[in-house]
Amino acid sequence: AQSVAQPEDQVNVAEGNPLTVKCTYSVSGNPYLFWYVQYPNRGLQFLLKYITGDNLVKGSYGFEAEFNKSQTSFHLKKPSALVSDSALYFCAVRGTYTGGFKTIFGAGTRLFVKA
Amino acid sequence: GAGVSQSPRYKVTKRGQDVALRCDPISGHVSLYWYRQALGQGPEFLTYFNYEAQQDKSGLPNDRFSAERPEGSISTLTIQRTEQRDSAMYRCASSPRGTGTWNEQFFGPGTRLTVL
Numbered sequence: 316a317q318s319v320a321q322p323e324d325q326v327n328v329a330e331g332n333p334l335t336v337k338c339t340y341s342v343s344g345n346p347y348l349f350w351y352v353q354y355p356n357r358g359l360q361f362l363l364k365y366i367t368g369d370n371l372v373k374g375s376y377g378f379e380a381e382f383n384k385s386q387t388s389f390h391l392k393k394p395s396a397l398v399s400d401s402a403l404y405f406c407a408v409r410g411t412y413t414g415g416f417k418t419i420f421g422a423g424t425r426l427f428v429k430a
Numbered sequence: 431g432a433g434v435s436q437s438p439r440y441k442v443t444k445r446g447q448d449v450a451l452r453c454d455p456i457s458g459h460v461s462l463y464w465y466r467q468a469l470g471q472g473p474e475f476l477t478y479f480n481y482e483a484q485q486d487k488s489g490l491p492n493d494r495f496s497a498e499r500p501e502g503s504i505s506t507l508t509i510q511r512t513e514q515r516d517s518a519m520y521r522c523a524s525s526p527r528g529t530g531t532w533n534e535q536f537f538g539p540g541t542r543l544t545v546l
Binding site for chain 1 (some may be wrong): 433434448461463465470471472473474475480485486488489521523526532534535536538539
């Protein structure tokens, strides 16, 4: 069965410091991996995705994520956090060999960036 | 351009009533998804349409839930005989291409359903 784990409910970081939001997954076949961000009272917005190729993918707003197949992880990173990065972040996965079109989302990690 | 829109944004209903939630995807988007999101949780997949065809309804929790997309554009999620446990945020998302699962999804603002 497919699953996504975001082990941290909340991540606190000071502005200007690097941030990491963790995600691990379990799928059948090769994974398609996504990060989405949700700001208050708004829908989810796409940040970045890993399909194939280079393990380090770059996305919107200076975010990047590293795919690690051996650790089945896809952690979201940013070298220097901004207060405006404070939001709810969701990791999502879709396996290539599972039936249907289900995308599985993690429970979310709330990021607080303190000025 | 216009994003995904959903209506109503808020719906309060009494237990036992039927509700219909509407999703208007981005123009030209082939794929349409419905999700349910409980407070403090990630979106939970309900169903998927490719054009007007409902290709996956494995996430619909029971037969009180149904969805349609008759002309391959606007979609309606209907919940019959609502129960309090149906209270949640219902989100719609669309994607520009068909069954390619590597495409990112564009989410609407959601409909907050409260069943009293």
